[in-house]
Amino acid sequence: MIRSLRGMNDILSEDYERFEYFIKTASEVARRYGFHYIETPLLEETALFKRSVGESSDIVGKEMYQFNDKGGNDVCLRPEGTAGVVRAFVQNKLDRKGGIHRFFYHGPMFRYERPQKGRLREFHQFGVESFGVASVYEDASLIMMISDIFKALGIGYTLQLNSLGDQNCMPQYRESLVEFLDLHVSEICNDCKRRKETNPIRVLDCKNEACQNLYKEAPKLFTSLCESCKSDFDTLLKLLDANAIAYEIDTHLVRGLDYYSKTAFEFVSTEIGAQSAIAGGGRYDRLVEFLDGKETPAIGFAIGIERLLELIVMPQKEREGYYFGAMDAEALETIIKAGQAKRSTDTVIIEYTPKSLKAHLKGADRVNARYCAVIGENELKDAKIWVKDLQESKEETLSLTQFKK
Template identity: 65%
Template sequence: MINPLRGMKDLTFEESERFEHIINTASTIAKRYGYGYIETPILEETALFKRSVGESSDIVGKEMYQFIDKGENDVCMRPEGTAGVVRAFISAKLDRQPVKQKFYYYGPMFRYEKPQKGRLREFHQFGCESFGEGSVYEDFTIITMIAQIFNALGIGYELQINSLGCKICMPKYKETLVSSLTEIKEELCEDCNRRIGTNPIRVLDCKNDTCQTLLVESPKLKNYLCEECDPDFKKLKELLDQEGIKYTVNDNLVRGLDYYSKTAFEFVSSEIGAQSAIAGGGRYDRLVEFLDGKPTPAVGFALGIERIMELVKMPEKEAEGYYMGAMTPEAIPSLLKLATKKRLTDKVTVEYSSKGFKSHMKGVDRSNAQYAVLIGEDELKNGTLWIKDLETKEERVIAINEL
């Protein structure tokens, strides 16, 4: 027997229903905020992620499914969604248009990590990317949208926010941070020592408990924010307070990707074990420019579908559609013709074997249909059918063309 690869799994039965419910709920809310659907390839040039996510990141350094294809191209399966959407935005020359653009997407991502609860090697994300709006009001709006999605799904959450500064205030902070980290480098882990020389901000994101203890007294970026970033961060907090969205300022929240600047945020849950982040994102005003596009402000997020599936409160299933069955073999052709027409407007389940009344009613229960429709010898001879509304318990015999 051939099984799924380690860290990859099938979505079937109740899980697939939950998956669809999450996608449909998130898509509906995203559309209300003006987002349109975009689809990008699963396979991209490796250079796309090296330039956007950053070569110093764990994703590029350790986790990508990267290989040389038959055309000698260096390619990889996408480890995250934002870079591909930005690449598509530039490829379509949308960065040259004055119109603000908003896209939502969903689909599989791939990272070669150690599988555990909430972390798979093939996982799915739903995300949104907003291009052309540099106002902190857009940061607030996108956080509000995520909160609405989780509220609609019945998921509790905690919001953490931070500001990562910009090209004006970040250099001075990095210089101070490197000086501070150098003093304790002998006590930091191997990854942190490597990051001091490549991307020192990522040290703050280390998951090693010893490192986190050592970083308690490290310089805080919020004390180095420039005249633009500081008012923006204060305004974001003010807007969240006014909306009644509770949050915590997490000075060590830097996200796992190199392209973020200014606002960064994560939605976390204590109900899913070690992998507590269920959604995250922020502003990436320079990424379009990094990928050879025209400078364009942008902000976005992604939520992990597998991470929230167990937390989703599914709506109670309502009976819907029709169950159609024949009580004589000769009635089956008429039943199929009727079902084909009715499927233009309704859900229809057809039982192809002729059965007795009690057997058909058991089938009705299994199908969760609202109406039971049966054709027996008398109905076939008279051009009628027997129908029962399972909610009102009303039974009738009507002409076939009346249905």
């Protein structure tokens, strides 16, 4: 038997219903916030991700589905969504056009990782990207959008917030942190030694207890923020307070992708295991420039769809549509014709095997149909059809012409 590749799953039946329900709900909320759908290719030039996500990140360093295509181009399956949207934004010269551009997207992403619960090699994200708004009001607005989406889906979460600083305060801070790490290099774990070289800020996120104790003494990013970062963060907190959005400030919250600055946030669920981040995002004011565009402030987030599928509280399913069946082979032709006509307005399931009324009712019940329509000997003789409303338990026998109405 040929199986799907490791970490790549089919989405079907009930899972797909949840999947579709999520997309529909999240898209509606995004549209209400003035965002428009954008579709970008799954395959992009590898350089796009190297320059945006950053070569120091694990995503680019070791998790990309990268290969040379037949034309010799170095390409890869997208590991995340932001880079492609920013590329499209620049390529379509929206940075030159000016103004505000707000997009949302959803689709598959690919990372060559060891799969586990909530972490697949092909997984799906829903994300939004907003270009052209420097105001921290947009940061608050995006957080409220996620809150709205989760509220609509019945999903509980904790919101964690931090500020990563900008080009004025972050480089200085990074330097002072590296100095600190150099002084204590013998005390930190091997992972942190590696992080010190690749992405020093990440050490703050280390789960090693000894490291964490040590970092209590380390310089704090939070207290090193410049004036504008500090006041923006304070404003953000005020806005969230005013809109009854609960949050925790986590000064060790770090984003894994290099392009983030200033506001960083993560929505976390305690109900889904180790891969607990269900949404994450932040500001990336420099990224458009990095990708050869005109300096444009921007912010976005992404939601991991598979991770929250099991958290979604689905609305109760109601009986819907028609089930058609014949009790004798002679009535089959008539029932198929009647069912086909009904398809112009309703969901219709036609049973092709003649069987007893009881068997048809069971069949209608199993497919969760609202109505069970059957033609037997008596009905066929009088050109009528017997219809039962399975929800109200009411039945009637109509003439076929009347039934079509």
